[in-house]
Amino acid sequence: MEARNLLQIEKLGKDYSSKSKALTDVTLSLPRGQFVSVIGSSGAGKSTLLRCINRLIDPNAGSIVFDGKDVAGMGRRELRQVRRRISMIFQHYNLVYRSTSIENVLQGRLGYKSTIAGVLGLYSEEEKERAFTILDQLGLAEFAYTRTDQLSGGQKQRVGIARALLQDPLLILADEPIASLDPKASQMIMEHLRWAVDTLGITCLVNLHQVDYAIEFSDRILALKKGHLVFDGTPDELDARAISDIYGTPYVEERAVRGGLFENLEEEVLATVGAA
Amino acid sequence: MDKRFFLKRSLAIGGVFVLLVAVNAVSAGFVGFNPLKVLADIPGGIVWMAQNFMPSVAAFEKIDTILISLGKTVLLSVASSCIAAVFAYLCAVIGSREAGLGGPFPLIIRGIASVFRNIPVVAWAFILMFSFKQSEFTGFLALFLGTFGYLTRCFLESIDEVAGGSVEALRATGAGFAPIVTQAIIPMSITAVVSWTLYMIETNIRDATLIGILTGAGIGALFDVYYKSFRYDLAALVILCIVVAVIACEAISNYVRRQII
Amino acid sequence: MTPPVWAGTRSPVPVTEASTGAMGAPAGAASAETARQFKRYSRRGKLKTRVMTKSNAALTATLVAFGALTVYTMLTINYGKVALFDAFVQMLKNLMVMFFQPGLAGHFTAFDVFEGVLITVALSVLTTFIGAAIAFVLGLLASANLSNRVLANAIKAVMSVFRAVPTILWVLVFTVALGLGAGAAVVGLLFHSIAYLVKAYSECFEEVDAGVLDALRACGASWWHVVFKAVVPEKISQMLSWTFIRFEINFTNAIAIGAIAGAGGIGYQLFLAGSFYFSFREVGLIVYCCLAVAVVLEVIATKLRKRYILHS
Numbered sequence: 001m002e003a004r005n006l007l008q009i010e011k012l013g014k015d016y017s018s019k020s021k022a023l024t025d026v027t028l029s030l031p032r033g034q035f036v037s038v039i040g041s042s043g044a045g046k047s048t049l050l051r052c053i054n055r056l057i058d059p060n061a062g063s064i065v066f067d068g069k070d071v072a073g074m075g076r077r078e079l080r081q082v083r084r085r086i087s088m089i090f091q092h093y094n095l096v097y098r099s100t101s102i103e104n105v106l107q108g109r110l111g112y113k114s115t116i117a118g119v120l121g122l123y124s125e126e127e128k129e130r131a132f133t134i135l136d137q138l139g140l141a142e143f144a145y146t147r148t149d150q151l152s153g154g155q156k157q158r159v160g161i162a163r164a165l166l167q168d169p170l171l172i173l174a175d176e177p178i179a180s181l182d183p184k185a186s187q188m189i190m191e192h193l194r195w196a197v198d199t200l201g202i203t204c205l206v207n208l209h210q211v212d213y214a215i216e217f218s219d220r221i222l223a224l225k226k227g228h229l230v231f232d233g234t235p236d237e238l239d240a241r242a243i244s245d246i247y248g249t250p251y252v253e254e255r256a257v258r259g260g261l262f263e264n265l266e267e268e269v270l271a272t273v274g275a276a
Numbered sequence: 277m278d279k280r281f282f283l284k285r286s287l288a289i290g291g292v293f294v295l296l297v298a299v300n301a302v303s304a305g306f307v308g309f310n311p312l313k314v315l316a317d318i319p320g321g322i323v324w325m326a327q328n329f330m331p332s333v334a335a336f337e338k339i340d341t342i343l344i345s346l347g348k349t350v351l352l353s354v355a356s357s358c359i360a361a362v363f364a365y366l367c368a369v370i371g372s373r374e375a376g377l378g379g380p381f382p383l384i385i386r387g388i389a390s391v392f393r394n395i396p397v398v399a400w401a402f403i404l405m406f407s408f409k410q411s412e413f414t415g416f417l418a419l420f421l422g423t424f425g426y427l428t429r430c431f432l433e434s435i436d437e438v439a440g441g442s443v444e445a446l447r448a449t450g451a452g453f454a455p456i457v458t459q460a461i462i463p464m465s466i467t468a469v470v471s472w473t474l475y476m477i478e479t480n481i482r483d484a485t486l487i488g489i490l491t492g493a494g495i496g497a498l499f500d501v502y503y504k505s506f507r508y509d510l511a512a513l514v515i516l517c518i519v520v521a522v523i524a525c526e527a528i529s530n531y532v533r534r535q536i537i
Numbered sequence: 538m539t540p541p542v543w544a545g546t547r548s549p550v551p552v553t554e555a556s557t558g559a560m561g562a563p564a565g566a567a568s569a570e571t572a573r574q575f576k577r578y579s580r581r582g583k584l585k586t587r588v589m590t591k592s593n594a595a596l597t598a599t600l601v602a603f604g605a606l607t608v609y610t611m612l613t614i615n616y617g618k619v620a621l622f623d624a625f626v627q628m629l630k631n632l633m634v635m636f637f638q639p640g641l642a643g644h645f646t647a648f649d650v651f652e653g654v655l656i657t658v659a660l661s662v663l664t665t666f667i668g669a670a671i672a673f674v675l676g677l678l679a680s681a682n683l684s685n686r687v688l689a690n691a692i693k694a695v696m697s698v699f700r701a702v703p704t705i706l707w708v709l710v711f712t713v714a715l716g717l718g719a720g721a722a723v724v725g726l727l728f729h730s731i732a733y734l735v736k737a738y739s740e741c742f743e744e745v746d747a748g749v750l751d752a753l754r755a756c757g758a759s760w761w762h763v764v765f766k767a768v769v770p771e772k773i774s775q776m777l778s779w780t781f782i783r784f785e786i787n788f789t790n791a792i793a794i795g796a797i798a799g800a801g802g803i804g805y806q807l808f809l810a811g812s813f814y815f816s817f818r819e820v821g822l823i824v825y826c827c828l829a830v831a832v833v834l835e836v837i838a839t840k841l842r843k844r845y846i847l848h849s
Contacts, residue, residue: 119457307659403632
């Protein structure tokens with residue numbers, strides 16, 4: 001079981017109308033414990049790919065096998081069981097803003113709960129303990145009882161990650177997790193995701209706009225262009241030519257350098273702040 | 277090209293203006309409304325009102341009767357708004373596009389809401405009086421039905437506006453529909469729901485007065501009695517009391533809205 | 538099921554915020570310590586997940602008040618002398634007749650009903666347009682950013698008093714002051730229209746960015762120039778929206794005053810069919826007419842909005 005790939009996608013296709021195809025013949029497999037980024041211009045089908053994996057969007061063609069089970073043809077109940085091992089992190093955090101951080105984190109357990117316990121929001125002491133521990137680990141100890149609408153963007157996203165981790169996921173799907181964040185918060189969020197992969201052995205599939213972050217943090221990079229998978233390789237293989245192919249524009253060199261010279265980040269940020 | 281654009285726009289605005297004036301002139305002719313005559317009559321009317329339509333000292337002897345009726349009307353509007361809000365919320369949750377059960381529900385619920393919302397409250401009152409006769413309860417039902425349609429529509433929009441993201445997140449964790457409702461939809465939409473309900477209470481105090489004239493209950497009926505027996509001083513006092521009640525209700529609503537955010 | 542993989546692992550990568558003092562220690566120990574530090578245990582030694590915030594307390598209080606008032610009202614309300622269950626059954630039967638067999642029953646001709654609808658629509662057209670014109674001027678004067686503060690507040694106060702009086706009472710009052718007829722109906726309906734639209738418009742106007750106004754004033758633009766070059770173009774679609782909403786309300790109100798103040802139109806026919814002839818089928822027909830007008834209005838509103846948004 002462990003030897004097999006965690007996720008196996010074959011010839012996945014999705015079209016929203018007969019004219020436009022969001023995904024065409026996407027085939028890929030993900031092993032356990034790998035950090036995989038998906039890049040591509042907006043509208044290339046990144047978000048659709050992620051949402052097909054946990055069936056927030058129903059694909060039209062192809063198969064998705066997660067942890068040995070075929071997700072694409074699944075009924076409602078089975079689907080819920082699969083979904084609880086696949087966490088999701090969103091660009092706009094998608095938290096319940098009237099609730100506190102700890103309540104939001106605990107909602108990661110809803111997939112495991114009976115309907116009544118879920119409706120009333122009853123969690124075991126063990127679950128609560130773990131929820132608090134994760135919050136502490138992510139540096140949100142003092143914000144556990146803070147309403148999430150009072151948190152900063154980076155803090156909200158960390159609550160999102162905590163909720164995702166409490167699910168005991170095998171796979172985390174992150175849809176543009178840093179697109180709405182400043183550089184400092186982005187860096188921190190990416191480090192947390194990297195930590196989840198390295199220490200917890202979770203597989204992360206992350207949609208990213210920023211190629212430099214993808215190069216810096218990923219084990220492997222996928223690229224989508226108009227719904228087709230056009231690149232699948234290591235960050236080293238992603239050279240300027242590949243990038244200009246993916247985006248259809250020449251890649252700005254200095255950003256590529258920045259990815260390689262990560263030590264200079266702090267100075268760079270300071271310089272940017274100083275300039276502003 | 278620019279010049280032609282502006283000319284075209286000026287012509288269009290002028291055309292619309294002329295059209296509006298024409299529509300109004302036709303309407304006025306049709307209903308027999310003569311603006312000049314009315315303008316000429318208004319000063320006299322206002323003088324007459326200032327002399328006759330004023331609460332007199334004698335009128336205040338009836339103040340407790342008036343306040344009791346007013347209290348009943350306010351309670352009626354609170355009860356009809358709240359009960360309608362509960363039913364409307366259930367429908368809105370089921371029929372929401374972002375968060376609901378999906379399938380044919382959004383369309384069905386929207387259709388029902390639209391029918392209830394667009395049948396005037398007066399029509400409901402007449403329909404209900406066939407079988408329920410004149411009573412407070414008839415007024416309650418009429419207000420309830422009208423409010424139900426309106427609030428369903430409002431709640432549908434509120435839920436679709438706020439709950440989409442968190443509902444998607446909880447769906448992705450494998451949560452079922454019922455837990456999603458209590459853990460995400462309700463917390464995300466509750467302030468909007470309370471706010472709309474408060475607004476409806478305010479509106480319903482006015483509508484309850486109208487319905488009361490028909491169903492013979494509450495402050496509306498009392499006004500009708502005074503009005504028909506030419507006790508304009510008492511009628512004016514009734515209006516004064518309604519004004520105070522509505523403005524007080526507005527103030528309380530605004531206070532509550534600020535507190536519950 | 539595999540055990541939680543992360544249980545007992547150490548803290549993640551160093552976090553740069555000051556709030557993470559306990560990060561270096563093993564997670565288990567850190568959590569017990571921080572749990573005490575942040576008062577996470579309830580008196581019974583359990584972990585608290587819910588805290589009562591001020592806004593949640595206010596919300597709960599509001600809901601309890603709603604519930605209590607509703608229960609009290611439903612217990613004390615006068616249910617009339619009819620047997621409720623029978624009345625419900627009766628009502629359902631009546632509704633079936635109304636909605637599935639609407640038609641004329643000899644009291645009105647089709648032309649009467651058509652004319653009634655037209656009169657009611659004409660009344661709402663008049664009151665909406667005249668009301669909108671007057672409310673536009675008053676709305677400008679009532680906006681804090683376009684007018685002087687005292688005047689703005691005075692107009693707002695007067696308007697909120699006007700708004701608080703139910704439309705039907707305005708009409709009844711003007712019926713004695715001006716005599717029964719279209720004049721009283723229009724003026725009565727106008728009062729509420731104006732009061733409503735002044736509030737809506739002035740709130741729109743007050744949203745206009747102060748910087749834009751200052752920029753124009755700095756160029757030496759006159760007041761009317763500011764209004765027609767900055768305020769109106771920016772807010773016209775919102776104003777149209779409000780005006781249309783008011784049109785729908787005015788239509789409903791015109792029916793109501795027809796029924797109660799005898800001001801004519803479809804409302805008066807509704808009153809006759811409902812309390813005079815007791816004709817379910819005619820009431821049904823009239824209700825369908827009202828629905829039809831409402832649907833047409835909604836379609837027009839949607840079309841206009843789309844067209845307007847496309848053009849701007």
